Amino acid sequence: MKFEKKIIPALTIGFFTMLTYSCSKEWLKPQPLSFYEPDIALSDAKGMYSALTACERNMRHEFFGDAPPILTEMIQSDIAVEGTTDKAGPQMDMDIALMPDADLNNNDRTKVGWYWYEGYKGIKYANLIISRIDVAVFKDEQEKNAVLGAAYFQRAYRYFKLVHQFGDVPFIDKEINEPKYDFYSSNRWSILEKLKKDLEFAYQWVPERVDRGRTSKAACGVLLMKVNMALLDFDSAITVGKEIVAMHPLMKNRFTSNKSKPNTNLMFDLHSVEAKLDGANSEGLMYVVSFPGVDGSDRIRTMRNAVPFWNNGGIKTPDGKTGTSIVLAENEQDNSLDLNKNYGRGIGRLRPTWYSTNEIWRKGKEDNDLRGIMNRDSWKTMEDLKYNEPTLKKDGNQWYGKNFVKPVGMSVEDSIRLWFSWPHYKIFVPDPLQTQWEGGETPWYIYRSAEVFLLLAESYYWKNDLGQAAIAMNEVRERAGASKLTAADINIGEILDERARELYYEENRHIELVRIAYTYAKSKKSCEIFGGRTYNLDGISGSGGVNSNIKQEGVNFWYDRVVSKSNFYNKGVKHKWAEYKVSVHHMLWPIPAKAINTNIKGVINQNIGYPGAERNQIPLLLEAEHNEVKAKT
Incomplete structure (x- = not known):
């Protein structure tokens, strides 16, 4: 049976795109679907690695393009909010935006639904290989494993x-060859236990050295660390983390051609296109790839998404004239006035919070931090930009070529979207083939050794070994030029602050906060940054039912952290389209109504706080699920 006929109606949509495999960048090029027959294509290691390309390539879509899904992960956290203030619909008032029957996969709204459907699409591709592994031919057991x-x-x-x-x-562990409408939700803890076993196998057998963009042993190790931590197995996480950083040390010296360029530093090196292409980069553990000039690549558009919308006409000179332009004045020789190529043509979709732009950069501790706002090469403020509108030069206006001055009485809409600071060193990706620079083609980090050190620090925190936690964090801090921490400095807030400094636009910030929220609830450890507050698994998403949009501290850590650090959510910040609001149940997202409603012979649970949760059933344990299937067969 051809794969085009194999569907999972309740969970995912779309067809499988087959890609060729090689040890070069050619693997980005797609093959026509008509050439693909699973029984033939998945008959050996080469075919199976080609199939895995679909998984690896789809990972890229989380980060690339306009309004990529990673923005939703950041917006549903403490570090950023939606900055699009010229329309109704974006995820600002979550009580309205996050509903099961809403359009949950839309550039102008949210990408919550993307994670659901693309998640199961990736699972489908992986299950093709897993289900057929025993009928394929391999040169030896090592290749098969x-x-x-x-x-x-x-x-x-x-x-x-x-x-x-x-x-x-729902947990699906095998290829599905026919329409299926009887999925049931499985217990998340039993799913994590299954992932632990699978990743232990992967960490043992996946090779260390692979082509950029492929799954590596180190990548398996990082995910295994996170699963172990989610299961409160911190000792196992530490063991794996130590092994990874021993093999993959941080890049502590400048190492790309950028080192000869002015206004750059080690952090600029590390996050440049050149660094992500450099085979000597020991810190990068896994990447999604988009190679400049290679068919099948895509533009990351970080500068469109994360740079202020300086060219929308709202930036005025102090004397009221339009101040900015993409096109430079005729014969202009001052390159500092080319805002498009120096910073990128942003639209301010991702609006960082005061917490991420200012609060985490503390005087005395981060004064010399290469990642921080006090380093004028790394971070940019609106005051760094200069008025460049050609008419100003033509008219001899005194403000032409001068630095921006924030207009008095700037509207709420404009101050949200047009006026904020950003980490230029990480967001800047040259876009030479485009007139408007929005962020070009580049590999992008999924995992780095720096995150492994921070996961080690957090694991030691949960074990109350604050001295070792400080040592692990200082590996990252000292490389960046920040001052050292002591055991007395360590708490969960400090760890999250360091993740915000190091991993902006890399980590799934919402996921990490939720993982920590579950850890507090399961371990019953008191949370020192909230006065010793403790949390429980029972009612972690609130009480649900009527009037479930509760805004009550102490229900879960995710809510407490987001509301305490964001200067937008639940602070009365509003513009003409919406007010920024979150509720405790938004820790978990709504499962799309279509997935539930088309599953006519089973029950996919809705999360507490959303309509439909009253029909939930007790989720299956994976072992019980396997026994049930065995009994039917």
Whole structure:
């Protein structure tokens, strides 16, 4: 049976795109679907690695393009909010925007639904390999296990996101060859236990050295660390983390051609296109790839999404004239006035909070931090930009070529979208083939050794070994030029602050906060940054039912952290289209109503706080689920 006929109606849509495999960048090029027959294509290691390309390539879509899904992960956290203030619909008032029957996969609204449907699409691709592993021909057991381990990683990568975004979800562990309408939600903890076993296998068998963009042993190790931490197995997480950083040290010296350029530094090196292409980069553990000039690549558009909308006409000179332009004045020789190529043509879709732009950069501790706002090469403020509108030069206006001055009485809409600081060193990706620079083609980090050190620090925190936690964090801080921390400085807030400094636009910030929220609730550890507050698994999403949009501290850590650090959510910040609001149940996202309603012979649970949760059933344990299937057969 051809794959085009194999569907999972209740969970995912779309067809499988087959890609060729090689040891070069050619693997980005797609093959026509008509050439694909699974029984033939998945008959050996080469075919299976080609199939895995679909998983690896789809990982890229989370970060690339206009309004990529990673923005939703950041907006549903403490570090950023939606900045699009010229229309109704974007995810600002979550009580309205996050509903099961809303358009949950839309550039102008939210990408919550993207994570659901693309998650199960990736699981489908991985299950093709897993289900057919025993009928394919391999040169030896090692080759077979390496392929199987990579498929396990790809499936676990999706499920780890799903159980932290949606909680209890259906677990599918095999290829499905016919329409299926009887899915049931499985217990998230039992899913994590399954992921742990699969990733232990993957970490053992997947090779260390792979082509950029492929699944590596180190990538399997990072995800295994996170699963272990989610299961409160911190000792195992520490063991794996130590092994990874021993093999993959941080890049502590400048190492790209950018080192000869002015206004750059080590952090600019590390996050440049050149660094992500450099085979000597020991810190990068896994990437999604988009190679400049290669067919099948895509533009990341970080500068469109994360740079202020300086060219929308709202930036005025102090004497009221339009101040900015994409096109420079005729014969202009001052390159500092080319805002488009120096900073990118942003639209301010991702609006950072005061917490991420200012609060985490403390005087005395981050004064010399290369990642921070006090380093004028790394971070940019609106006052760094200069008025460049050609008419100003033609008219001899005194403000032409002068630095921006924030207009008095700037509207709320404009101050949200047009006026904020941003980490230029990380967001800047040259876009030479475009007239408007929005962020070009580049590989992008999924995992780095720096995050492993921060995961080690957090694992030690949960074990109350604050001295070792400080040592691990200082590896990252000292490389960046920040001052050292002591055991007395360590708490969960400090750890999250360091993640915000190091991993902006890299980490799934919402997922990490949810993972920590579950850890507090399951461990019953008191939370020192909230006065010793403790949390419980029972009622972690609130009471549900009528009037479930509650805004009550102490229900879950995610809510407490987001509301305490965001200067937008639940602070009365509003513009003509919406007010920024979140409720405790938004820790977990609504499962799309279409997935539930088309599952006519089973029950996919809705999360507490959303309409439909009153029909929930007790989620299955995976072992019980397997026994049930066995009994039927």
